Amino acid sequence: MFDVLHVSSAHPWTDVRVHQREAASAAAIGYRTGLIAVARQGERRDPHWTVPDEQTGVSVRRITRRPRLRRILVSSLQVITLALRTSAPVVHLHDPELLWAVPVLRLAGRKVVYDAHEDLPDQVRGKEYLRGGRRTAAIVLAHVLVRVACGSDRVIAATPVVARRFPARKTTVVRNLPRVRAHDLGTELARAPRAVYLGSHSRDRGLEALCAIADIPERTWELVTAGPVEHGGHRAAFDELVRAGAIDHRGVLHPTDARNLLLECRVGLLPLRPTPAYRTSIPTKLFEYMAAGLAVVATDVPFWRELLAGVDCVTWVPADDVTALAEAVGRYMDDPDLAVAHAGAGRDAVVETLRWEIDEPALLAVYADLLGGAPLDGLVAPPRS
Known part of the structure; x- marks a missing residue:
């Protein structure tokens, strides 16, 4: 069979x-x-x-x-x-x-x-x-x-x-x-002021940090997420922010729809906490963001820096530092030319060496x-x- x-x-x-x-x-x-x-x-x-x-x-x-x-x-x-x-x-x-x-x-x-x-x-x-x-x-x-x-x-x-x-x-x-899709390579890198988190929502994956930046008063950019949300922890706070419109949560998407969502955003978020497992993992979402032409804000994990040595496409922030995370996102929103430069460098790196x-x-x-x-x-x- x-x-x-x-x-x-x-x-x-x-x-x-x-x-x-x-x-x-x-x-x-x-x-x-x-x-x-x-x-x-x-x-x-x-x-x-x-x-x-x-x-x-x-x-x-x-x-x-x-x-x-x-x-x-x-x-x-x-x-x-x-x-x-x-x-x-x-x-x-x-x-x-x-x-x-x-x-x-x-x-x-x-x-x-x-x-x-x-x-x-x-x-x-x-x-x-x-x-x-x-x-x-x-x-x-x-x-x-x-x-x-x-x-x-x-x-x-x-x-x-x-x-x-x-x-x-x-x-x-x-x-x-990630697989490289021809459709992704033809998209414009100048995007709307929108940040995205794609993947499971949990404490170790930075749910608390997402809630914190979503609650920033007078924020001028949108926050979009997609993926399952774990029960307990910050689930109640997350749900309240979704109801209030501070987070545009799209639920669990088919992989193709999830990849297409990235094409609507300027910045990809990877606020994972450096647990023993994540410290030595290859975060696939990082490379999916890069393939889709996003600038990235990610937790400063030495192994991840090593993976991207010589590629200027990510702003690294300390783990659980919500202020640094928000400032990094704001920088890309205030300086779209910087976002385009980092997005282009990341996409080129995926095409050359970091694809399925x-x-x-x-x-x-x-x-x-x-x-x-x-x-x-x-x-x-x-x-x-």
Whole structure:
């Protein structure tokens, strides 16, 4: 039925890395590609496989969204059962909660690829709600899961730092970089005085800072956001600012609509707090902002500065410094020529070195190795009944 099957019990089926980049790349060169992932809010699950997605050519099976505990206990078993019912020789897993299935899938004769999106032990260390014995147990479990992941046939790591956790001989770095759209390259860089934040809204992702700059009196520029908003924390304050019109929140958008929203804005915001996981991550939103032709205001993280060494496209501000964040945004609004210069430099850098098409061949080489050749070589097995 499939040559490559991507599986997630946590990510929505529209996830940019999982579907729009990795699965779509496999489908584009002829691999029969499937995806099991989570239905978005308000969507219904699929009782059967859908026809291939019109944009990507990937066949999708959506499962029900569940709360965290039920997701771990129910959804993880459900997606692995569905994967085993297919004849896909390569199963590409995307969640730590699915690592228990690595030996199961391998015993069933499947080649297993584990996609390490983040450094799991560092991610756990950054969870402030974990205390004492629970924190210690969670860190130990994270290291155990990394060891289990090492039993996969291949590991795809989102960053070189993540890759260090796994055996070099079976690990390939595939960075989470944006695709370059021809439409983006033809857009004007002189934009309306509008700042945008795109992505999950949470404390670690700077929700408190967004609320603070939205509440600035006599602000002369618009603040637009899109993405899911976590419960608790500053959710109530955020919702009140949305009701008051201080924040134009567009909700959860399809990836294409989200990319199009960026084209309406002048400045992209990345106020993430430097948690252990974020300090060594490659923030895909940073490069999506750059690809769309935005000047960027971002938390001053040394690793991110290193990624953009020699590219003058970002104003770096100290973590949790709302005043510095607001001043940086205001500078771009008051000086549109500076915004255009930084936007142009960022877009050029993405086109030259920081786009998905640079890393895509490394991913496809992994599939070709596991399947015995690329589909265009005629080496992939014919369709199965």
